[in-house]
Amino acid sequence: MKIATYNVNGVNGRLPVLLRWLDESAPDVVCLQELKAPQDKFPEEAIRNAGYNAIWHGQKSWNGVAILARGTDTEIKEVRRELPGDETDEHSRYLEAVVNGVLIGCLYLPNGNPAPGPKFDYKLSWFERLITHAAKLYTLDIPVVLTGDYNVMPTEQDVYKPERWLDDALFRPETRAAFQKLVAQGWTDALRKLYPDETIYTFWDYFRNAYGRNAGLRIDHFLLNPKLVGRLTTAGVDRHVRGWEKTSDHAPVWIQLKEK
Template structure:
């Protein structure tokens, strides 16, 4: 089974890129972030014509998450994280697809930091961590995939010294990520590439993609039930080089049956 995550940076504006990638790679399940489209503007028919069923949680101009399934075996179980009824951002959607609980997330950026946006990020992170603990206690196979806006270690950033004050790399943000993974989650990409420089995001400026000056901020966390089934984890690095593409590259994992 192949599961992918992709911050599309605007699902309608990047639709040709998304459809080309789906056709070329054919993942079984896909988590999308940054739809930047209200609920009614999600391109459901185009996605269906590409062979996928979809559930999505849209928001005008910002955020937005979706889960796609080639098999059509997809049942939504949650939209939005528990813990703050006032939080209306479309950043989390969850479903059971092909027997696996899939949590698709777009964690807040947090900049400028320090400030209210970093506070919101850390608060959202804590709510995610609490919900993740509940998912683990269910003893079901779970994948938490998406754009975490976290650079976990210095290996995950080109010139990490430039990111010291950034909300993606501040000590309290990395500590929050570690607190989450320490619950028993497997960081799939780093597990398969323990010492490799491997990035998932490349800024549009200063030829970042051409220089391989990137960040690893899109992550797959796997519950213990899936750790032994992980056989591959890669980045579709080439997609970042396509015309009118997202500043993120798709990331995918393969699980044995």
């Protein structure tokens, strides 16, 4: 079972890139973030024509998440489409469903810049809500994965020239401490488990030829509970997709699981 996460950065504007990658990579499950599309503008027909069933939580500006499953008849059992803890939060940043026996939390954590400030405060409060909800998911007796764009560089190993990012919301001590608090519940960072010493990036800015210089960040993560860790075999980043024309500033990230 191959599960992927991809901040597509505008699902309609970058639909040709998404469809090309789906055809090439053929993941079984895909978590998408930053749809930038209202609920009724999600390209369901094109996704189905590509061979995928989908559920989504759309929003016009910046947000929006979706879960895709290969096979138009594959069941995606939606569990929730919001992160609990704040009934006033109207952002479309979380979607949870069961696919092929795995509970999947697709998330798009707030960017938080400029920091400090209200956006950074929202980022940290959203993170605390995620930590609280994740603690409950961790106790479930089923395989669970929390994946998506965390907008966090956990360590200096996860950023090109970390000294340039010290004041950025994605690298501030408060943000990294929140990520470590989440992982400390017992979750396994899939890519770091398999490749503890390698430099791995999942995002390259559009400016200053970041992709060409490999001046990247690792901000898209897979966290697995113990029920799923034993099934992890390989993982990777489809880095070349970042080099395609009119593509997202993120590259797709994936893990491969053994069958039960």
